[in-house]
Amino acid sequence: MLSGIVFALTAGLMWGLIFVGPLMVPEYPAALQSAGRYVAFGLIALPLAWADRTRLRRLSRADWTEALKLSAVGNLLYYFFLASAIQRTGAPVSTMIIGTLPVVIAVTANLLYGRQEGALSWWRLTPPLVLILLGLLCVNLAELSA
Template sequence: MAAGDLIRGVAYALAAGLMWGLVFVAPALLPDYTPAALAFGRYIAFGVVALLLAWPDRQRLAALRRADWLEAFKLALVGNIIYYLFLSAGIQAAGVPLASVLIGTLPVVIAVSANWHDRSLPWARLMPSLGLIALGIALVNQTEMGRIEAGHGHAYAAGAALTLVAVAAWTWYPIRNARWLKAHPGLSATTWTTAQGLATLPLALLGWLLWGLWQGLSQPGAPWLMGWGPRPLLFLGLMLAMGLFASWAGTLAWSRASKLLPTSLTGQLIVFETLSALAYGFWHRAEWPAPVTGGGIALLVAGVLMGVRAFQRPGAGAA
């Protein structure tokens, strides 16, 4: 594939990973907020940002067909609401690093799933980079699994199960999103990101309302629906930051990468989110990663570099 497209695509994927890694920190900073509050709050903010940006892009949004809007709603439900609801629950149950490790399997899972469908690269040239990434995940996972023996077994098991649902949701989302963008080359990535934000807003508002009503019934006097919880300023600030950066800007960067690169390569580049989440998680813990974890991180980086080089070779990027 063209070197310019490869460089720009990787840069967009890196930018998306850096912003998406931020979402792993919010549940740890707001442990007294439920996963539902974090998920629906973040995506209400995403919808509000999209609503503000919709006016200058109104002509291209008006040109979207009914099928486009239906697809945007599907992507919003699975890739936004379901994904982050279960990810937040997993993080609060087991902590940031374990959740980031399980989400870290996405580069392998998505790359294999995508390449199985479109065969953008021969398996013999794809597997070495995926092998390094898988080994890196295993090394980081070994360190985190050791924490189960310290008395966190039940919480870690629950957190792992919840996070695996998020893994399934985000395996489906990028493959489906990339196929839609490539099937509609005239569709602007900016317009498509805003459309997904607009589709997310009613889903998030409905989820917030239903969750708030349930809170009121199960916990009389709970101030969640109108009071924004016990730390409203921090909550609102983090939700707005995630809505703008992690949701809108991150989705835009990823959609642009998806238009430039084969899905089997962008799948591997999701490792940027894993690396960012690990960095932010260890920063929040105020500790350095263990040597084994550091070795795993090095292998993750090496696997991505090998994957990018595989697509630089002649004939690798026909897709």
């Protein structure tokens, strides 16, 4: 349990680094940063994939196609847009917008899939959403006032 918490905290800290890269090398285009990040992930994943190669051999062509699509959207496209946004608006605004994703996902899931998956009552969903929105407001108050 403790190791899981440590890994989660480390992942959260490392995730925050995605906002730093575009500020450190603003002269590099977002597409190049996105591609470089993707290559770096691939190099990190190679030894892990090698260690798990027997399970990877069991994946079908459809599995690999789906993985390629997800990685293109989740790594290349997402980071291209994020790096472009950071270079154009700065990290605080981009962070604030990305920070709204939990709110948007919770509300959208409740609206679109609530009937199929079992919706949370808005009464139960409102307090966490309000706390998230207040947190976003507090974190970005300086940027919103500027």
